[in-house]
Amino acid sequence: MAARPVILVVDDDPEVLRAVERDLKRRYGRDYRVLSAASGEDGLELLRQVSVRGEPVALLLADQRMPRMSGVEFLEAAVEYAPTARRAILTAYSDIDAAIGAINRAHIDFYLQKPWDPPEANLYPVLDELLDDWRGQYRPGYDDGIRVLGPRWSPQVHDIKDFLARNQVPYRALDVEQGDEACKLLEAAGLDGRELPVVLFPDGSHLVQPLPRDVAEKAGLRIHAEQPFYDLAIVGAGPAGLAAAVYGASEGLKTLVVDAEAPGGQAGTSSLIENYLGFPRGLSGADLTRRAVAQARKFGAEILTPVQVNALRVDGQYRYLTTTDGTEIACHALMVTTGVQYRKLDAAGAEELTGAGVYYGSTMTEVLSCRDEDVFIVGAGNSAGQAAVYLATMARSVTIVCRGGDIGRTMSQYLVDAIAELPNVHVSLHARVCAVHGDGRLQGVSLKHADDRVTTHDAAALFVFIGAMPNTDWLDGVVVRDAKGFILTGPDLMKERTPPRGWPLARDPFLLEGSVPGVFCAGDVRFGSVKRVASGVGEGSVAISFVHQYLADL
Template sequence: MSGTEPGSGPGTALVVVARDEGLRTATVCELERRYGTDYRVVSGTDPGEVEALLHDAGDPPVAALLGALGEADPDGLDVLRTCHAGHPGAMAVALIRWGDFDTARPIFEAITVGQLDRWVYAPQHRADEEFHRSVTEVLDEWSSRQGGGFEAVRIVGDRWDPHAGHLRDQLTRNRIPTGFYEAGSPEGRAVLEDLGLTQPRLPVVVVRFRPERTVLQAPTDLEIAEAFGLFDPLDPDAVHDVAIVGAGPAGLGASVYAASEGLDTFHLECEAVGGQAGTSSLIRNYLGFPTGVSGSRLAFSAYQQAWAFGTRFSFMRTAASLTTEDGLHRLILNDGCTVRARTVVVATGAAWRRIGVPELESFTGRGVFYGAAVSEAPAMGGRHVFVVGGGNSAGQAAVYLSRHAERVTLLVRRASLTETMSEYLIRELVALPRVDIRYRKQVVGGSGSDVLERVVLRDLDTGAETEEPGMVFVMIGSEPRTDWLAGTLARDRWGFLLTGSALTADDAAPAWPLDRPPALLETSTPGVFAAGDVRQGSVKRVASAVGEGALAVTLVHAHLASLAAIR
């Protein structure tokens, strides 16, 4: 079975290329049986045969290329790369027999340098659900890259309006299916006409998933939350066991463990779940995800897990201040509401540090972006993009943007990436043809009319400056989100919260009020803990943040037990 007759399926193709006839036949049969209604399955023994069949079928878009690697296909990765060159938007997937362990090293190497997206084991029997789970994950990833499909929310606005960009970023990070329409495009005008809007205040947001279709004009975050049904009134008399502020990895880790262990858990998040990690297009070094996981998917799964255990979430509200009286903590929110809890976990994380170039500030959201690579990447087609930063977040953004932009340049102040970026990510960046890395370079200026059009770069060794066309994504470190705690909790000079032994150090201000020593993650207010990037001395890794969140819950239990003993 080396081919599929033209016209035998719908418009998008799944391609299998393998000389191993048994493996190819079994794979094609399973794909056709499970996916034949929605996809056209095309198979061949080499790239030439596959391309001829696709041409005869009208050159449909290809969702996935499954290329065999094994005894009959020793050059399978080269064959797959040849096929992928003609269909760069497809997922490149190695197809192997179970137990063929000799293929592991070349597959891992190909994934590391960005030449392969995933691998799957060929089906072992009819209705091999393990095989289909892997294929479904591949198709889900391909679909998310393409956009389109179901639109729970529609936004009509100007592409480079910062408000519209903020909304796109928030909805994308919260994994809400969103369609964006340029207000001046035929499609955008058609949406506005259908809504009966002639001179709307942009951006217009249409909430389509609720029984009553809600249309908002230039909405605030609070109005969005209310339209989504997320802005439930808070009970001013409720006293929670723990209130968690911030839903990044640390906060979500705390939420899952607190709720699963029976604590009355309240969780406040002012933006989107995931924090900075939620903006990462692919996290490859998180435990348990051998082919990687997007930050938004990881965060949203954790949110669902905490919600299922009973955590009560409140979105789009911001903590404005924290007070403590008689051992009871009160969070005063930006809308005037108050949340009371016996313990608090502060996991507000950090915000991207601003680039510090005055003439670029006016272009924020219009060619200068802070951490919004996933939501803004589709608009970078045909453009030169500069990514500023030398950490993993900058590297992951460069990889993701290279799927859309014509060229991506990573600008690094240091002379090397070895001390700031994971080795696997450096190797992937070096191997990507659309990415180049420039060391000892800094952005010092820029210009444009409505959007940023040109960027001024300075060589930090020679002082020479050059000007090049392009847009900028900035990921140059972070600043803790602790301004709302100034004067309440002890902080270091950079604003990070002091915890544990740092509160009793010789050079620390008299910040700890009790005779007992503070717990490891306890702040200067007993019963208030800090976890993740907001804490001085934290390790800037997702896994460590989740671990700190879990540890904070252990300390919460101990504090609650001490309160019970006093009573």
């Protein structure tokens, strides 16, 4: 029987310690083992013992004002034994400023004010959220789940791992070049290992060199629509698409969401989004995605992934989506929220080493392998800054390569300030990556500087965050786009107060409506949009009001 995850509370006040331990056991005692300690030192010793036994730690709750070791100091030290645990501070009202400072400096997840009576209103809701976040990312060890067998530095292995991780499917990756467990499993499956990767499934079946769609079907992901017709179809499951799904489904629309890769979009790969309203500690793109997907499904939205849409056909009041397998999905209203993708790095050797040290976005499947390594980041937007701050917690050094002379021109100030305080993060201005080097895996990068000098550096990983290209080729000839492929909507379609050619209605296009009635657009793929998660969520939700107005006139 698997051990129950641990909740540890630390407080030097015996009365407070007994009270919080009592409240925690009453609420969580069935599913978690609640432990207590009267000092930070005792708490660390308890964590050491728990770590030796291999028990998972879900939550650490510590009083800020303790002698010898404060709550923040304890939580900082506890990372060694419980790196994935959620961490919260207990504080008096007079210490709130210190608690907020702890959130900024030590990345504490939350603070709770004392007293917390009644716990049903002031304690449990916060802890429920923290524990839900922890469970969403916790991956227990197991030997009978999905296993991915192949060389660690194989781009194909990386693609499968990244696909499973982004779709929140638990798996184990076994390197056939390290240890003999993977070789024994291949032998048991009757395979000689000449064709890799191999994916083993709990039912004993396996796939050799599979495509993500093949893995998705075996893993239980939904790739076929349940209905032939929907009130609203949404193409793209990033923040804008998921927000539209939540509002559309919750307001009674039969809603379908399809995505070519995984829910979350580009934002789903963000290590930490710190300026999203309501999350003072910030939340990862994976956390935001998990919450949004659960919320959309709660209201009845269908989500298909990975399903690639490659054409749109308009026939009267119906819009038909054609997927790569030839399936047609009909709807009254269509929402395009396909977002943008990073441009490919124009550097010698980059294409050959993509997935083997060169990565687009801060793929979480590879971040842990950067511990005590030298890594490079190309780009100076918020995604690059978030990745730098996160990678700095484990990499020996992080170098941001920026073509311009100031990262503050394209990056939010809170990230610029955070980077300036990190001793192992360096910024190389007026530079670009001109070449990457390695035999089967990335081993070094060459930078070209403004004075034409070329310098070469050791590198274990290179994360690329450059530019943005909209995913709209499938709309060519149907919906009006700008020269770069961004979709024009509402006022941007109007020329001298005249709707675009072929517009069939007496009214003008709605604010977020494209050149075809009933085809709406939200998020980064829209011309003139603000490239921020919150604005994408806002546009996705606001667009539903226009969908309702459109449907009411049919």
